[in-house]
Amino acid sequence: MNHCPPDPHDHEPISGDDRPPKRCRTPSVPHLATGALLRYYRLQANLSYQRVQERTGISDRRLYGIELARRPLERNVARTLLDIYGAGQEAQAVTALLSGGHVHETHHQVFQRSSWMMALKATAQEAVMLSTGPLRLAFDLAASAAPIPGRARYRCRTMLLLHEPALDRTPVQQLARLIGLIQRRALTVRLVPGNLRVPEGLLTEWSLTAGITDTSAAECQHRQLHVTHTPGQTPWARNGQPAHPDRQMIQLAALRARTALDSVHQLRQAAGRPRTWTTGGDQSPARTA
Known part of the structure; x- marks a missing residue:
């Protein structure tokens, strides 16, 4: 795996910005792929961002940022979302993929x-x-x-x-x-x-x-x-x-x-x-x- 260093030119987030400080300007492979998977299963489950927020407390801005790999994704959050979407069978693979960090x-x-x-x-x-x-x-x-x-x-x-x-x-x-x-x-x-x-x-x-x-x-x-x-x-x-x-x-x-x-x-x-x-x-x- 190829870890990249922090980007010294990246800005600090302002209030309400859904882009936290990133290690670099390109989303990592694990977060990009997992975000795509979470969006796919959410839509298959016919759940809006608002419905997911009601069931998990995860704000619509945060979930949108997770799906686009603009926000960090913890493994326990990914498992919770997959369970709600009826795709818990993917949890082990997602956990293994996210354990690689920003690569x-x-x-x-x-x-x-x-x-x-x-x-x-x-x-x-x-x-x-x-x-x-x-x-x-x-x-x-x-x-x-x-x-x-x-x-x-x-x-x-x-x-x-x-x-x-x-x-x-x-x-x-x-x-x-x-x-x-x-x-x-x-x-x-x-x-x-x-x-x-x-x-x-x-x-x-x-x-x-x-x-x-x-x-x-x-x-x-x-x-x-x-x-x-x-x-x-x-x-x-x-x-x-x-x-x-x-x-x-x-x-x-x-x-x-x-x-x-x-x-x-x-x-x-x-x-x-x-x-x-x-x-x-x-x-x-x-x-x-």
């Missing part, structure tokens, strides 16, 4: 759990995925989130930057499913040329700005969370300076990627190509001559 890089298995991915999606205005395959996680992230009671369906803009060599390793049925998601406008896909070296697995970039009005470009960058899913390994979550290489990789891939229209055309061609399956233990599809 911008953490190695934790909670980021591979579907509940956390859905929470990030529900709190993000945009999600970008850079993948070399397989596509299972991409399908999970592109799936529609559960509707929030009493609210219009919220949709996170989701883009998949797919490395072209993955087309020959992906079953035809999955390619057809990918095309279906594009047709339903649940996902935008752009293919990244094979000559660009892309790290194995899946890298996601979440812009956690849902619920914030008048978000500046600088604040969007401060609130970005990058999660790396490498096959067989526990995911890494990064933001701030440690996430700079991840951000650069996604920006380069997006710059080099084909247009969405051209990418759909190539996906259709790949889905229509005849394939054979090799015998023995190798189950990788291969093009026929």
Whole structure:
């Protein structure tokens, strides 16, 4: 984990300010991710800030600040809120994550759990995925989130930057499913040329700005969370300076990627190509001559 020093330029809070002195200007990974989780479950429980205040005594300003990672969050407060929201099963994971303190890089298995991915999606205005395959996680992230009671369906803009060599390793049925998601406008896909070296697995970039009005470009960058899913390994979550290489990789891939229209055309061609399956233990599809 990467602890950062206090920011010597940060100001002391004034009365009524919901921004206490911070160690630095970027929210920590544990507080940013946990705030997203708490907001997700509060909305799923159809509880307003006022109703939570009535049941816990936590003011609406404080709870709003917790959800946006602008206020410190004690582990006992997180457990209390999760119990009220009917999500007490997440308490152990939240406690373990928050025990890391103010860090911008953490190695934790909670980021591979579907509940956390859905929470990030529900709190993000945009999600970008850079993948070399397989596509299972991409399908999970592109799936529609559960509707929030009493609210219009919220949709996170989701883009998949797919490395072209993955087309020959992906079953035809999955390619057809990918095309279906594009047709339903649940996902935008752009293919990244094979000559660009892309790290194995899946890298996601979440812009956690849902619920914030008048978000500046600088604040969007401060609130970005990058999660790396490498096959067989526990995911890494990064933001701030440690996430700079991840951000650069996604920006380069997006710059080099084909247009969405051209990418759909190539996906259709790949889905229509005849394939054979090799015998023995190798189950990788291969093009026929």
